[in-house]
Amino acid sequence: MNDYEPEGWPGLLLREGKTLLRVPKTVKEENLGPHSKKNSSVFYNPAMAGSRTRSVLLLNYAINSGIFGEGEVYALDGLAATGLRARRWLNELPLSSTNRLRVEMVDNNPESLLWAKKINEELPPINGTDNLNYTLGDLRKVVLNSGRHWVDIDPFGSPVPFIDSAIQSMARVGILEISATDSAALTGSSKNPLVRRYGARVKTDGLAQDSGLRVLLANVARIAAKYDRKIEPLMSIWDSHHLRISIKVTKSIEAANKVENSLGWRVYSPDEVEIASSVDPDLNFPLDGILPMNCFLPLYYPKNYNDNRFSGPLWTGAIGDSEVMSYFTTEEALRLCGPIYDENDIINSSHKDIERERKAIEKSVRNLMDESRAIDCDHHIVVDDLASWLKLGSPPSPRKMVERLENFGYRAALTHYGRPSFRTNATWEAIVECAMYFQPPI
Numbered sequence: 001m002n003d004y005e006p007e008g009w010p011g012l013l014l015r016e017g018k019t020l021l022r023v024p025k026t027v028k029e030e031n032l033g034p035h036s037k038k039n040s041s042v043f044y045n046p047a048m049a050g051s052r053t054r055s056v057l058l059l060n061y062a063i064n065s066g067i068f069g070e071g072e073v074y075a076l077d078g079l080a081a082t083g084l085r086a087r088r089w090l091n092e093l094p095l096s097s098t099n100r101l102r103v104e105m106v107d108n109n110p111e112s113l114l115w116a117k118k119i120n121e122e123l124p125p126i127n128g129t130d131n132l133n134y135t136l137g138d139l140r141k142v143v144l145n146s147g148r149h150w151v152d153i154d155p156f157g158s159p160v161p162f163i164d165s166a167i168q169s170m171a172r173v174g175i176l177e178i179s180a181t182d183s184a185a186l187t188g189s190s191k192n193p194l195v196r197r198y199g200a201r202v203k204t205d206g207l208a209q210d211s212g213l214r215v216l217l218a219n220v221a222r223i224a225a226k227y228d229r230k231i232e233p234l235m236s237i238w239d240s241h242h243l244r245i246s247i248k249v250t251k252s253i254e255a256a257n258k259v260e261n262s263l264g265w266r267v268y269s270p271d272e273v274e275i276a277s278s279v280d281p282d283l284n285f286p287l288d289g290i291l292p293m294n295c296f297l298p299l300y301y302p303k304n305y306n307d308n309r310f311s312g313p314l315w316t317g318a319i320g321d322s323e324v325m326s327y328f329t330t331e332e333a334l335r336l337c338g339p340i341y342d343e344n345d346i347i348n349s350s351h352k353d354i355e356r357e358r359k360a361i362e363k364s365v366r367n368l369m370d371e372s373r374a375i376d377c378d379h380h381i382v383v384d385d386l387a388s389w390l391k392l393g394s395p396p397s398p399r400k401m402v403e404r405l406e407n408f409g410y411r412a413a414l415t416h417y418g419r420p421s422f423r424t425n426a427t428w429e430a431i432v433e434c435a436m437y438f439q440p441p442i
């Protein structure tokens with residue numbers, strides 16, 4: 001690393017979570033959305049704050065759950081920009097966790113790493129920087145230098161170019177977090193890039209973002225299988241303009257052989273033959289001719305390639321892990337990441353500012369703990385879609401649907417999803433019955 005001051009230093013002093021950061025003024029002025037060529041070459045996007053907060057929580061959970069054993073944990077902030085994600089790990093995780101961390105920030109933009117280094121010198125993370133390294137270079141090469149327990153891939157656009165080498169670099173057991181901002185492709189609006197990058201199709205309906213997450217998972221699962229590894233989704237989230245998956249990657253030839261068991265299709269408006277072939281053995285045959293809105297079919301199901309009711313190939317298993325997601329409480333998020341009012345605060349935040357920032361921390365984990373109860377359930381019901389399907393005057397309240405289904409003994413939970421929705425293992429009959437109870441069809 002060069003020791004000169006980066007251009008624009010000291011820029012603006014901001015806070016995200018409990019962590020102070022500096023960014024060039026141009027970033028703040030121009031770069032409040034996805035990256036554009038006009039922006040500063042150094043990247044900071046406040047819209048990704050929630051993803052970084054969840055990363056702090058997941059890393060803390062992983063270290064303490066014993067997933068990585070007892071020794072050192074090699075973590076790579078793969079496309080680091082100003083290194084804020086790794087800086088937040090070192091500043092917001094307890095010392096008992098950071099003591100075990102060996103962190104590397106990688107970026108191919110020298111200015112970005114200078115900003116990262118400079119802020120860490122000026123305002124070192126609470127738990128120090130002894131275990132932090134900076135590497136200038138192409139992630140696709142750097143990542144292969146050693147085995148990693150944790151790799152974060154947070155690119156501009158599609159993560160596809162980085163996945164193969166990242167998987168190869170993983171230790172026997174590791175966690176891979178991947179962001180994708182090519183949401184138009186993954187959610188089916190840009191069909192050509194979806195076919196080119198992911199070899200898939202997605203129907204642009206209320207579940208398009210859920211299908212996009214599953215398409216990404218299916219792609220990563222296939223790549224992992226090539227290298228004798230299996231994946232287990234820990235958390236999959238659609239957050240405004242981007243999709244993000246967090247997966248456990250484990251070396252296992254036996255499990256990798258079975259990768260296709262977790263892949264298949266989502267079919268909209270399935271007919272009775274399709275329903276009978278669904279991967280959900282509990283899917284009941286319909287009452288009164290009202291068929292389910294959609295179902296999953298296995299990969300081997302013979303389908304007509306021009307049938308635009310189909311999305312996939314996609315991951316048909318659970319897109320999260322209930323034990324992991326149950327750790328994502330607002331209390332824990334605030335304990336680790338919530339700023340606290342301090343009259344000597346160097347950015348002079350008022351009580352109101354702190355309250356607003358704490359609310360944003362809460363929002364980043366909203367419903368995740370609840371959703372953990374039903375994350376493995378096959379039905380993900382977007383209530384607007386349910387209302388149209390059943391010809392109801394207005395959508396039923398997802399909260400009331402969850403309460404009623406739970407009263408009937410089913411598992412059901414609100415989702416952390418961009419549309420009001422719930423997940424449940426209830427039969428389709430029960431879902432219809434509950435929706436009708438709240439509002440008879442018009």
Ligand SMILES: C[S@@+](CC[C@H](N)C(=O)[O-])C[C@H]1O[C@@H](n2cnc3c(N)ncnc32)[C@H](O)[C@@H]1O
Pocket residue numbers: 043044045048052078079080081082083084085106107108109112137138139140154155156
């Ligand atoms: C979206 S930004 C990362 C944001 C960052 N993770 C955060 O949370 O603020 C993507 C970064 O990847 C870097 N980059 C792009 N291609 C790269 C490559 N092949 N190898 C290493 N870094 C790369 C860019 O310079 C940019 O800083």
